[in-house]
Amino acid sequence: MAELFTQFDILGAFRMTILLTVLSAIGSLVIGTIVAIMRVSPVRILQFLGTSYVNVFRNTPLTLLVAFCNIGLFVNLGLRLADQNSPTFLVDNNIRLAVLALSVYHAAFVCESLRSGINTVPTGQAEAARSIGLTFTQTLVHVVMPQAFRGAIAPLGNTLIALTKNTTVVSVIGVAEASYLMADMIEQRPDVLYTTFAIIALGFVILTLPVGVAVTSLSRRLAVKR
């Protein structure tokens, strides 16, 4: 077992998994918040755009998005997200394309989580805010959103867990994270198939279990007491 750790860069692969998770989490939170605000805004066309975004990306397989980012955006359309002269251009570019695909995909779920968070805010809160003369933006920023984020911790956390597991999909475009390494290990050392699977699977249990526990306790602690 120890020799597997020396032969393969298992920790490095999981570092990449964590890096992808963190970057995509930030990206999807930003995009998802914008889309959620569009969906609850009073302007029809923004609502429509937000709803379309969610319907399109929630119903498309992530595998398709990831593959398209590489084959479509990069190879065919020539989108470059890294310095082309850099020696690590292909690696960097693929990582950034992967983060792009993961962020865009999970933003749809972040948006739905936030919307369910907004639903937990009682009507009286927004009514009170409006009755003291706050505008839509002020109501949203100072009254509704802070409570909505706290109410949305559970679904947001679950999106984060799903995101952690979904980073495995970017091995499709050759980003060297955990599942890419696993495919490599299976090919080179078919004799230790079970150990390989156990190590990588355990890695994901270790990554996702604490998040699940933290989310449950945070969502209880931070829930707005009513």
Next chain:
Amino acid sequence: MSEQTVLFDAPGPRALRRYRVIAGAGGALSLAVLAWVLVKVGEKGNLTGAKWSPFLQTETWTEYIVPGLVGTLKAAAISIVLAGVLGLLLGTGRLSQLAPIRWVSSVIVEFFRAVPVLLMMLFTFALYSTNNVFPPSQLSLAAVVTALTLYHGAVIAELVRAGVGGLPRGQREAGLSIGLTDSQTLRSILLPQALTAMLPALVGQLVVVLKDSALGYVITYEELLNKANQVGTADQNIVPAFLVVAVLFIVINYGLTRLAVLLERRLNRRGRTSGRAPAEPGALPVDLMRTNTETG
């Protein structure tokens, strides 16, 4: 869309004017983005008739798209049926009166829920191929179905548990008080109501199964995405091919999502089950919300 009336008053003349300005700006911006995308896509010749004409030929559909669609639907159909059976077993296992059965089911459910589907797929593919469990032609299908069944079986087990947990306590008490045993109560009183209540969530799960079946791309299962890739390589039109397949996925999945919503409304209106239908993410209990935001 009830929350919208909560967040803002009925707009007056000034607000209406402002909304129109924002709507105009938003519309113009999105049109500009769309135009820019079309120009960029067109620059590489993706909008020429030659790139799209393969989709007007019957061969493209009979050779690639339809077999791919059949592959995707076949994997999804087998998986959802097997996952339903597994989920029912594990779900009732977690509700069992016998502690060891409960523990074993819990460990199995938590493990398969924590492990990414792709890992399971790679593992079962390698496992089956080294041990020659299936004929080579069925190998990738078997691996896809196994991985999807194990993962979604665990998810459905949680749905079953939540469905039973969502029933009023009186249901179980009534069963026990007329002399049924625990397992009889579960089988003939709790499960039928719970299953009806979770029908929308099950249909929603089918969407996730369909999306996840695209992971078969990695182990060369002949599903829609793989076929799109083949079309794109054969006709040099990868971008149109991906777009067509994406639209197919979106149409099917959107239809299923609508069906789930309809089912839920119908169940709520009919009110024949005392369970809640947990199809909206907001209505799900905390530890279950994961199911609605799953992979792809």
